[in-house]
Amino acid sequence: MSQTIEQMVAEVRAGLREKLGLRGWTLAAQLRRGRRLLPRHIRTEAIYLAQIAALADNPKLHRMIDEAKVRAAHRNVLAYLATIDLAAQRRAAALNMVASIAFGLLVTAALTILVLWWRGFV
Incomplete structure (x- = not known):
């Protein structure tokens, strides 16, 4: 051996x-x-x-x-x-974080527009 x-x-x-x-x-x-x-x-x-x-x-x-x-x-x-591949793992983690932040902002914007529409401001 x-x-x-x-x-x-x-x-x-x-x-x-x-x-x-x-x-x-x-x-x-x-x-x-x-x-x-x-x-x-x-x-x-x-x-x-x-x-x-x-x-x-x-x-x-x-x-x-x-x-x-x-x-x-x-x-x-x-x-x-x-x-x-450590670099690919880091890229994937960064991309997942950016995607989750973008999704949160999108949902918040959609709910804000929906509330404004219900209240008659839009």
Whole structure:
């Protein structure tokens, strides 16, 4: 195995911190904070990595680890994190905020005109 489990977990933790802004002392803590930010299949694989990191500390339990599954989970989580575009997320959030403000102004203007019409001022 070219990378140790600790190195894989460190890469995933760095990706979560960089792409999603998730902080925490451990991978499990980061995953608890970002529960809704990850799709279910990616979150499941990241939780698997967090559980395996605990097993890797014990030499007898280390033999129970399926290294192919660990590499696949690591690869899938990093591949998903690589697809996240921070600039697009910021643009979408700004656009949603502008759209909600515009909708509120439109509804307020329509209600004001409606009240003026009912009162006979228009």
